[in-house]
Amino acid sequence: MSGTNLLSVADLGADGIEEVLRVTDSFVEVSARAIPRVPALRGRTVVSLFYECSTRTRLSFETAAKRLSADTMNFTVTTSSTTKGESLRDTVETIDAMGIDAVVVRHSAAGVPWQIAGWTEASVINAGDGWHEHPTQALLDCYTIRQCHKSTGRQSLAGLRIAVVGDVKHSRVARSGVLAFTALGAEVTLVAPRTLLPPSAESWPVDLSHDLDAVLPKVDVVYLLRLQNERMTEALIPTLREYTSGYGLTRRRAALLQEDALVMHPGPLNRGVEVATEVADLPRSVITQQVSNGVAVRMAVLYLLLAGGAGSQSGDHPVA
Ligand code: NCD
Numbered sequence: 001m002s003g004t005n006l007l008s009v010a011d012l013g014a015d016g017i018e019e020v021l022r023v024t025d026s027f028v029e030v031s032a033r034a035i036p037r038v039p040a041l042r043g044r045t046v047v048s049l050f051y052e053c054s055t056r057t058r059l060s061f062e063t064a065a066k067r068l069s070a071d072t073m074n075f076t077v078t079t080s081s082t083t084k085g086e087s088l089r090d091t092v093e094t095i096d097a098m099g100i101d102a103v104v105v106r107h108s109a110a111g112v113p114w115q116i117a118g119w120t121e122a123s124v125i126n127a128g129d130g131w132h133e134h135p136t137q138a139l140l141d142c143y144t145i146r147q148c149h150k151s152t153g154r155q156s157l158a159g160l161r162i163a164v165v166g167d168v169k170h171s172r173v174a175r176s177g178v179l180a181f182t183a184l185g186a187e188v189t190l191v192a193p194r195t196l197l198p199p200s201a202e203s204w205p206v207d208l209s210h211d212l213d214a215v216l217p218k219v220d221v222v223y224l225l226r227l228q229n230e231r232m233t234e235a236l237i238p239t240l241r242e243y244t245s246g247y248g249l250t251r252r253r254a255a256l257l258q259e260d261a262l263v264m265h266p267g268p269l270n271r272g273v274e275v276a277t278e279v280a281d282l283p284r285s286v287i288t289q290q291v292s293n294g295v296a297v298r299m300a301v302l303y304l305l306l307a308g309g310a311g312s313q314s315g316d317h318p319v320a
Contacts, residue, residue: 001016001019001020001301001304001305002016004123004124004305005113005117005123005124005125005126005305006123006124006125006126006135006136006301006305007113007114007117007124007125007126007133007135008126008133008135008176008179009133009135009138009139009176009179009180009183010179011135012135012180012183013183014183014184014185017139017142017180017183017184018184019304020139020297020300020301020304021139021142021143021146021297021300023300023303023304024139024143024293024296024297024299024300026300027067027295027296027297027299027300027303028147028293028296030067030296030299031067031292031295031296031299036067037066037067037068037069038067038068038069039069040068040069040303040307041065041068041069041070041101041302041303041306041307042069042070043071044068044070044071044101044102044306045070045071045072045073045098045099045100045101045102046061046065046070046071046072046073046100046101046102046103046104046302046306047072047073047074047075047095047100047102047103047104047122048061048062048072048073048074048075048104048127049075049091049092049095049103049104049105049106049116050075050076050077050104050105050106050127051077051082051088051105051106051107051108051112052106052107052108052128054106054127054128055267055268056267056268056291056294057106057127057128057134057136057137057294058106058127060291060294060295060298061104061125061127061136061298061302062074063295064295064296064298064299064301064302065102065302067295067299068299068302068303070101070102070302070306073095073098073100075091075095088107088112088115088116089115089119092116092119092120093119093120096119096120096121096122100120100122101122101123101306102122102123102124102125102302102305102306103116103120103122103123103124103125104125104127105124105125105126105127105129106127106128106129107128107129107130108130109129109130110129110130110131110132110133111129111130111132112129112130113125113126113129123305123306125301125302125305128172129172130172131169131170131171131172131175131231132172132175133172133175133176133179134172134173134175134176134266135176135180136294136297136298136301137172137173137176137177137266137294138173138176138177138179138180138181139180139297139301140290140293140294140297140298141177141180141181141223141264141266141290142157142180142181142184143293143296143297144262144264144286144289144290144293145157145160145162145221145262145264147289147293148262148286148289149220152260156184156185157181157184157185157186158184158185158186159185159186159187160181160185160186160187160220160221161186161187161189161218161219161220161221162181162186162187162188162189162219162220162221162222162223163188163189163190163191163209163212163215163216163219163221163222163223164177164178164188164189164190164191164206164223164225165190165191165192165212165222165223165224165225165247165249165274166191166192166196166224166225166226166227166247166274167192167196167225167226167227167228168190168192168196168197168198168201168225169192169195169196169197169198169236170196170228170231171225171226171228173225173266174190174225177223178190178204178205178206182205182206187207188205188206188207189206189207189208189209189215189219190204190206190207190208190209191208191209191210191211191212191215191247192210192247193210193236193237193243193246193247194210195236195237196236196237212246212247212249212253213253213256216253216256216257216261217256217257217258219257219258219261220258220260220261220262221261221262221264222249222257222261222262222263222264223264223265224249224263224264224265224274224275225265225266225274226265226266226267226268226269226270226274227240227243227270227273227274240273243273243274244272244273244274247274248272248273248274248275248276249263249274249275249276249279250276250279251276251278251279254276254279254282254284257284260284261284262284262285262286263275263279263280263282263284263285263286263287264285264286264287264290265280265285265287265290266290267287267290267291269287
């Protein structure tokens with residue numbers, strides 16, 4: 001992985017993605033140990049700077065940093081000086097002055113991780129910026145797809161057909177996912193009502209469809225997106241019931257999938273809206289596997305960004 005930050009999937013390219021996935025294999029092995037901890041980042045400090053709500057991404061990064069023996073600091077907007085009017089820049093410079101090695105940032109505004117990278121020497125990792133990008137989600141999704149298809153002898157995503165379904169317009173997961181899946185050679189179809197597709201989707205390297213029933217039998221992976229009501233400033237769908245009847249993965253629709261097709265979702269789920277409860281809990285649904293792999297992928301990212309610098313045990317095998 002070149003560079004000191006992970007801001008966009010585009011920073012990685014296919015080789016960078018493959019490198020992260022390769023290193024992740026080692027950390028999946030570490031995570032399965034009785035004591036899932038290695039000393040690779042001892043003495044390093046990783047700060048989580050989350051200006052938006054999060055359950056899995058935040059806990060996943062924190063767990064990843066701890067399993068690498070890094071020290072962790074946690075910033076929560078509601079209990080910080082942000083409530084007293086402190087600016088983002090002052091907050092970053094304050095934390096920076098304490099001596100940190102990485103900042104994991106989530107913010108509702110697109111581009112904030114790039115701004116922060118201009119204010120600190122520490123590595124900046126984008127954990128979701130507005131509707132824009134969420135690179136580690138895309139990496140853990142690629143890893144999960146590859147892991148599930150290994151049993152069928154496939155080593156890569158090349159030629160796999162992936163349908164990304166639902167609220168693409170507001171989804172940073174979709175933007176990073178499309179970049180990563182297509183970089184690895186997968187064929188992506190976005191399936192959504194017109195109102196939930198961004199106008200720019202016309203120029204993405206994907207097919208577009210409004211007919212989920214027609215797409216499902218042809219795909220290896222169906223990747224469902226949450227309807228992001230908190231980001232909708234206008235009524236983009238008539239009712240939830242109509243959305244589900246057109247684009248929800250109901251039990252009837254799941255029966256259209258090929259036998260070994262995977263069902264994925266970044267979480268949090270709106271059960272009964274984009275996915276029926278009984279479908280989310282089917283063995284072909286790998287949603288919890290995505291979460292488990294998220295920790296190992298984030299260990300790999302932290303390791304690749306931080307283990308090479310001065311004072312590190314660079315050259316050591318990551319899992320020694
Ligand atoms: C996503 C996010 O916050 O971008 N969740 C996640 O990080 N796993 C997707 C979402 O909120 O729907």
